[in-house]
Amino acid sequence: MTGPMGTGAGPKLELRGVKKRFGGKVVLDGVDIAVERGRSLVIIGGSGQGKSVTLKIAIGLMRPDAGKVLVDGRDVTRLGGAARRALATQFGMLFQGAALFDSLSVWENVAFRLVNADRVKRPEARARAVAALGRVGLGPEVADLYPGELSGGMQKRVGLARAVAAEPAILFFDEPTTGLDPINADMINDLIVEQVQRLGCTAVSITHDMVSARKIGDEIAMLHNGQIVWRGPTAEIDDSGNPYVDQFIHGRATGPITGGA
Amino acid sequence: MNPVQAVGRSTLGMARTAGAVALFAGRGVAAALTPPLFLGQLWRQLAQIGYFSLPVVGLTAVFTGAALALNIYTGGGRFNAEQIMPQIVALGITRELGPVLAALMLAGRVSAAIAAEIGAMRATEQIDALRTLSTDPFRYLVAPRLAAAVIVLPLLTVVADIIGIAGGWSVAVASLNFNGALYVKNTWDFLQSWDVVSGLIKSAVFGFIVALMGCYHGYNATGGARGVGRATTHAVVSAAILIFASDYLLTSVFSHK
Ligand SMILES: Nc1ncnc2c1ncn2[C@@H]1O[C@H](COP(=O)(O)OP(=O)(O)OP(=O)(O)O)[C@@H](O)[C@H]1O
Ligand SMILES: [Mg+2]
Numbered sequence: 001m002t003g004p005m006g007t008g009a010g011p012k013l014e015l016r017g018v019k020k021r022f023g024g025k026v027v028l029d030g031v032d033i034a035v036e037r038g039r040s041l042v043i044i045g046g047s048g049q050g051k052s053v054t055l056k057i058a059i060g061l062m063r064p065d066a067g068k069v070l071v072d073g074r075d076v077t078r079l080g081g082a083a084r085r086a087l088a089t090q091f092g093m094l095f096q097g098a099a100l101f102d103s104l105s106v107w108e109n110v111a112f113r114l115v116n117a118d119r120v121k122r123p124e125a126r127a128r129a130v131a132a133l134g135r136v137g138l139g140p141e142v143a144d145l146y147p148g149e150l151s152g153g154m155q156k157r158v159g160l161a162r163a164v165a166a167e168p169a170i171l172f173f174d175e176p177t178t179g180l181d182p183i184n185a186d187m188i189n190d191l192i193v194e195q196v197q198r199l200g201c202t203a204v205s206i207t208h209d210m211v212s213a214r215k216i217g218d219e220i221a222m223l224h225n226g227q228i229v230w231r232g233p234t235a236e237i238d239d240s241g242n243p244y245v246d247q248f249i250h251g252r253a254t255g256p257i258t259g260g261a
Numbered sequence: 262m263n264p265v266q267a268v269g270r271s272t273l274g275m276a277r278t279a280g281a282v283a284l285f286a287g288r289g290v291a292a293a294l295t296p297p298l299f300l301g302q303l304w305r306q307l308a309q310i311g312y313f314s315l316p317v318v319g320l321t322a323v324f325t326g327a328a329l330a331l332n333i334y335t336g337g338g339r340f341n342a343e344q345i346m347p348q349i350v351a352l353g354i355t356r357e358l359g360p361v362l363a364a365l366m367l368a369g370r371v372s373a374a375i376a377a378e379i380g381a382m383r384a385t386e387q388i389d390a391l392r393t394l395s396t397d398p399f400r401y402l403v404a405p406r407l408a409a410a411v412i413v414l415p416l417l418t419v420v421a422d423i424i425g426i427a428g429g430w431s432v433a434v435a436s437l438n439f440n441g442a443l444y445v446k447n448t449w450d451f452l453q454s455w456d457v458v459s460g461l462i463k464s465a466v467f468g469f470i471v472a473l474m475g476c477y478h479g480y481n482a483t484g485g486a487r488g489v490g491r492a493t494t495h496a497v498v499s500a501a502i503l504i505f506a507s508d509y510l511l512t513s514v515f516s517h518k
Pocket of ligand 2: 051053
């Protein structure tokens with residue numbers, strides 16, 4: 001298995017000319033984006049612009065109609081079966097709704113990959129799950145609860161613990177702060193930054209929460225009309241000179257972006 | 262749209278669905294027959310599908326056996342053939358009613374539950390989450406359900422056969438003046454092992470259909486809670502129709518034996 005830092009030079013993850021349409025509707029129309037090893041990229045964009053689709057293609061949950069996905073410079077677009085499962089051991093993802101398995105207890109969720117894919121013995125897996133819960137600020141008393149018994153903020157934390165439990169090389173976050181109050185949102189942001197630094201991993205997040213984007217991103221890219229219309233360091237987002245970005249970060253109803261989805 | 266177009270379009274649609282279901286079934290079977298297997302999940306499903314279906318299957322069987330006995334007794338009386346009622350009941354239950362009724366109960370109970378559970382997992386991205394955790398949903402979700410239903414439904418059918426015949430026996434002894442011991446002896450002497458075995462082969466196929474329809478419709482559910490509701494309905498209806506259709510097909514194949 002590749003360690004968190006991976007090997008070789010070049011970007012850790014790259015999308016090249018990725019296109020995707022559903023029926024007659026073009027969602028992605030040639031997305032080019034690369035993330036350097038150990039960097040955190042945030043993709044912003046309006047609702048329905050295809051942020052989630054971009055993330056699903058990057059992690060291999062969806063196949064693009066055209067274009068490539070490269071991990072460590074290797075084309076993984078068409079991997080399936082065992083090769084795909086092996087590649088997925090490098091990935092961790094926090095889903096928008098946490099996507100915890102509601103038939104399993106909290107610790108079984110966190111240790112899911114350890115128990116089911118890596119075949120680690122349950123007592124050891126449980127100990128590692130409790131440790132992972134500790135890192136996201138949850139005590140061992142939470143381990144035996146079920147996801148339905150947790151608040152939204154706690155579910156997000158458990159989802160984060162599950163995503164980082166197997167020490168992935170790339171972490172994906174789909175709208176990590178959506179649906180949380182500002183204080184819980186900020187705690188999640190802090191935890192994300194902390195975990196990404198601890199693991200030294202590469203991170204790709206999507207959000208339309210600018211507070212979150214500024215906090216967790218080294219770089220920000222904006223997706224609009226199926227393409228990346230701007231990309232730059234987080235510090236430069238306020239002086240991007242890009243009318244789409246300006247309209248988005250200031251939340252103005254008037255500008256080049258016109259309603260729609 | 263003119264009628265010819267409509268027929269053509271729905272035929273194409275059906276062919277496409279049949280292809281998609283066949284592909285899904287193939288992936289499910291392949292996952293069930295090759296490692297890694299999830300035995301823990303299999304146990305769970307065996308309990309869910311099998312053990313907890315015993316009461317409904319048993320109740321259905323006992324009443325059907327009793328009603329069948331009454332009907333055949335009355336009908337047989339028209340040409341003085343009341344006395345072969347035990348044999349006809351045994352044949353009807355083992356070859357036809359035991360397998361079909363157990364399967365229909367399972368279609369109502371299990372297809373629906375599977376479709377709802379997997380559909381909800383789809384709607385809340387739990388199926389995507391499985392894949393990001395290096396776990397194939399066909400192995401973790403579909404294969405254990407298919408295997409459990411194929412194993413369990415024949416066992417439930419054996420139970421339904423026994424309880425159904427017992428239902429007929431109770432009516433015969435309690436209100437039709439049959440001799441209990443003679444009833445059992447007549448049934449036992451008459452039944453051939455193929456009567457029972459052919460019913461069990463059918464029920465294994467029905468079990469596959471029940472789980473497959475639940476998994477397929479749940480897995481392909483779209484559109485949130487409404488989609489899950491739709492998936493549940495489709496699972497039950499399509500399982501029931503396929504059970505009847507394959508029942509006829511299998512019976513006609515078996516009757517050439
Ligand atoms: N599986 C699918 N089938 C059909 N259409 C889809 C599918 N997934 C996404 N879409 C469509 O693609 C478009 C982009 O969806 P996506 O979920 O990526 O948007 P998003 O940028 O993440 O928006 P939001 O911020 O609201 O989550 C939407 O119009 C959506 O309807
Ligand atoms: Mg989205």
